[in-house]
Amino acid sequence: MTTATTRLSKQARREQLLDTALTIVRAQGADGLTLLTLAEAAGVSRPIVYDHFGTRPGLLLALYQRLDERHRTASAQALREAAPTPDEIARVLSTAYFVCATDMPEWNAVSAALKGNPEMEAIEHEMIDGYTDLMAAALLPHSGLTPEALRLRCVGALGAAEAIATELHRGRTTVADAVTALTDLIVGSIDTGTGRSAIDGSRL
Template sequence: MATTSTRLSKQARREQLLDTAVAIVRTQGADGLTLVTLAEEAGVSRPIAYDHFATRPGLLLALHRRLDERHRAAITRALRDAVPGAGEVARVISTAYFACATDMPELGAVSAALKGNPEMEAIRHELTDGYVDLMATALLPYSGLAPQALRLRCVGLLGAAEAIATELNRERATDGEAVTALTDLILSGLDASTDRERPSSPGVSP
């Protein structure tokens, strides 16, 4: 693609490049994303792409963070609109999590491409902490557990969610089965003395 003379601010250009990177991964997989292919598809010179990301791992890391932020933002919005109640909050978390897992397959592809990268491991811990804090904050009003105990359970629940998402993406479970499984796991992770009513949505037993 020929380079474009359109002038954007540095931040706007970075956003444009990351949008283009998402499109490349979606159509060609993570292996098809390099700084050269990014520059070509975005219509910019190669030095511009290198100036923003320096290396291919740098590009992949920036893209992973961008996709993860979108994922968490979607869950945050869903929780903001949720009807109060343990069952409903658990269902909303589960539904939003798997909607993002299927709507943004690029996140898994980029994560796999970065496997073994030391910087990625540090970012993974940071992002995991963010997810766990989000879940624990949403569930705390419905749990009799101490905050730290609930947070530790959320660590395990997030691991379970990732495993179920893998089954979902391998077409070994349906969306409904995945949501039901994670919803029930979340509810079973709350203190037994708490009212853990199941949501009334189809496929989830009262």
């Protein structure tokens, strides 16, 4: 075990530990993930795990951020490959959102385990801001709204996406219908030609 632990750089070791932590959560849920179970599953000593994450909440927070990074990377890649039309951009963003909601169930498990953690709230705000900025930047060339007005609508669209995701998790809709609904909401929230919002009129 000593030879194995010295073979990786600190960053590579952290990535390996997070990969192992993700495997544990997928198999056992977030309750099965502790610093001890991670050390045992990764074949390293407990001090190595403590050195990387400090506490169980620290480990869960790092894993949550890892999942968010993976989601944003996939979304950005999909946007680079999308046709430059508002409908297609909205569809790609919607698809990426619900693929995350369905293909990464460990996201919800980790989030639930961190409920009430003050650091988690700050990280969630940062994540929402980052995804909002990604969405707004992609849609801006196709909108007549000001950047500020468009960003606010993206905030609203993400709120709607969360509500639709809840319906999806409860089995009340399908991924296809969820993607269609969110796509329509995104496209309907931007103004593609007049420089005005259908709701706010000339005030924008």
